[in-house]
Amino acid sequence: MxxxxxxxxxxxxxxxxxxxxxxxxxxxxxxxxxxxxxxxxxxxxxxxxxxxxxxxxxxxxxxxxxxxxxxxxxxxxxxxxxxxxxxxxxxxxxxxxxxxxxxxxxxxxxxxxxxxxxxxxxxxxxxxxxxxxxxxxxxxxxxxxxTRVLYYRTDLAQKAGITKAPANWSEMQALATAYQKKAGTKWGLYIQPSSLDTVQSFYPFLYSAGGAIVDPSGKKAVFNSPATVKALKEYGSYVDKGLSTKSFRPGYDVIKDFGNGSVPMFFGGPWQTGLINDGQPQLKGKWAVAKIPGDTSSVSMxxxxxxxxxxxxxxxxxxxxxxxxxxxxxxxxxxxxxxxxxxxxxxxxxxxxxxxxxxxxxxxxxxxxxxxSPPLAKWTEITSKVDDAIGSVTQGKSSAEDAAKKAQSEIESLLG
The missing domain is CATH 3.40.190.10 (Periplasmic binding protein-like II)
Structure with a gap:
């Protein structure tokens, strides 16, 4: 869906x-x-x-x-x-x-x-x-x-002096920074900072770091792993450095800002290709998609x-x-x-x-x-705890370690 x-x-x-x-x-x-x-x-x-x-x-x-x-x-x-x-x-x-x-x-x-x-x-x-x-x-x-892949403005990347898609976290953050400093964009990357379903935006970071919410059996919470903490820190760093917005806007349409250049990079699904082609025809030949830039590997949801x-x-x-x-x-x-x-x-x-x-x-x-995601009856309740953890990091309310620890405890109680 x-x-x-x-x-x-x-x-x-x-x-x-x-x-x-x-x-x-x-x-x-x-x-x-x-x-x-x-x-x-x-x-x-x-x-x-x-x-x-x-x-x-x-x-x-x-x-x-x-x-x-x-x-x-x-x-x-x-x-x-x-x-x-x-x-x-x-x-x-x-x-x-x-x-x-x-x-x-x-x-x-x-x-x-x-x-x-x-x-x-x-x-x-x-x-x-x-x-x-x-x-x-x-x-x-x-x-x-x-699934999600990386959408990015190739014309603005070239203006910033970068001619290839980012392949890892370091290159993705470097491109986000270059977009702002050299191409004059408002943001470097859009990621949802908080609220309902933030986990959807976080999955590419979590999975590419080798992290998970629960183990393969679906019976044990593993959200406080070093890999998850690393993913939370990387995700939060985009907000901390002003590369991504700190404010959540319900109903936000990233395609419009992708078209006007204020958001030159975002994670998106296949249907958004049609939205760009139909709604932003001026972008023809000026954007591309790439596999998720990873930490240990490129893994998406x-x-x-x-x-x-x-x-x-x-x-x-x-x-x-x-x-x-x-x-x-x-x-x-x-x-x-x-x-x-x-x-x-x-x-x-x-x-x-x-x-x-x-x-x-x-x-x-x-x-x-x-x-x-594992087919657990309480999965939505579980991911709401992850939403809270991500939001607490991006809003500066807690460290990645403390947010992961709190979510771990809450998820364990849901798993019984």
Missing amino acids: HRTARLAPIAAIGIASALTLTACGSSGGADVAADKKQTLSVWAMGAEGEKLGDVAKAYNKANPNITIKVTPVGWDVAHQKLVAAAAAGTLPDVAQMGGSYMGEFADMGVLEPVDTKTFKQGDFFPAAWSQGVVDSTAYGVPWYVD AGGSSLVISKDSGHKAAAKEFISYLTDAKGQADWFQRSKDLPANTAAWKTGDLATDPSLKIYGEQMATAKT
Whole structure:
């Protein structure tokens, strides 16, 4: 998904929401054979929900016995509606699900395990596959992926006397400094300084330093490691040195400031390429993307969405075939052309623009090493503690060591 949806408390969801959605679920009961006439209910979120309807029409035409009923759901209400439907036993046959939801819904016992004979782990980016795995069981088939790379103004870099992309932390801070001192930009790099979801901006620093929030098992907090402290110090140094803003602005649009040159460098996702091309046409030939400049290595965060099947669905066979259609190499290449969402299936990267566009190639290379968040039911609560730690460092309220120690204790209490 293009942004991380925060998880709403289940207790806050009203009975009315569940009743409203009752008619949307599948019939349950014995599974209907895939070649029988039937209707498959599908929920897709955000822009994907709007675009999937056209794919469904094409699928209906090729498979007249299957009617695909796509319901678009906004990301702002997606979690609430999914929880309400799960509680009422009315989940759709197929649903798009962000990685931050997976642990919670797997724990509810409402998702059908993935048929790993049909869907092969090796066909997808490792990080894309792992975000759908909970306690060694896969519940989601990767649909599309999302990661962050470095966007930077090449024209302003040349003005500052730098002709290549930064490859490590030292070079990135040197470029940020040169942008200000030699190219006259207001800032050197935009990173979110504090508030909700600051962790999204921090992940490239954390992972590239070899740090983590919890260990691979998801059962032990490791946020007070030397690598994490080092990442917090590096992140905070941009604010301390005046290279990045100290003030958080809700709804801030970095693309506008990238266009006017006040922010010449930022970490961004694939959808922002289109926003620059469409909204800042004067920048043509004046910007580029590069892999995340790293400390020990170049590692970015991995996001995206998976497709899940409801355990109560009475149309699992048809659902599996529709998901196969969406996630094989051909379907993924077609979906990229429609949505510009990056394919999770690695074979799709061998055709068309995905194989020839230099910028897209950077995303593919970055995804190969990207790390995904563990599918923990309390992950949003955990990352809120990380948000607080980052903010306390950038706002000068505590040292990196003290912030990491405090967050470590809070995360341990959440892990139980």
